[in-house]
Amino acid sequence: MNAQILPKVVIFLLMSICYKGVSAQGIEKKKIKWVVDYDLKPACKDEISVQSYCNEWKDCGLCEDEYDSIVMRRYCPLTCGFCLPPKPPECLKSEYGCCWDFKTKALSLSGDGCPRCRDQFHTLCKRFISQCEKKGRNGEYVRKKCSKTCGFCRNDAMVIDEQTFNRHRTKLQ
Secondary structure: OOHHOOOEEEEEEEEEOOOEEEEEEEEEEOOOOEEEEEOOOOOOOOHHHHHHHHHHHHHHOOOOOOOHHHHHHOOOOOHOOOOOOOOOOOOHHOOEEOOOOOEEEOOOOOOOOOOOOOOOOHHHHOOOOOOOOOHHHHHHHHHHHHHHHHOOOOOHHOOOHHHHHHHHHHHHH
């Protein structure tokens, strides 16, 4: 999938194992559905003033040319493939991974230390629940402001590890 048409992606993963606190002698396994809403948009963009020319210039070989590539890196980094892939959030490096917000480090598998899940606009969230799965700005806005209604902060979708994140990120680029 082309990175230019990948502004925001909602990934639905099936994880087969979730360790649900038990004893050291046995681990209870439970199938859960992970809902990951993480920004996979490249950090860089083509300069708007020359954006319409970038593909043409790339076709002329300017991205690979020793001298022209310096200019292309500045004005057409996305078209030329100079953008770096998004980095996983820092919280993935913690012992229990990320909370539903992909910012806060989970302090346990049950979600200790994670922010309270709530909708910012209770009435509007119920009204616009159909926008939760939509692409574009409307869907992105509703998912951020209506996390509880859209189901993006469930306790069973709380922790994800870096290896899983990277495996699915690669498939989408």
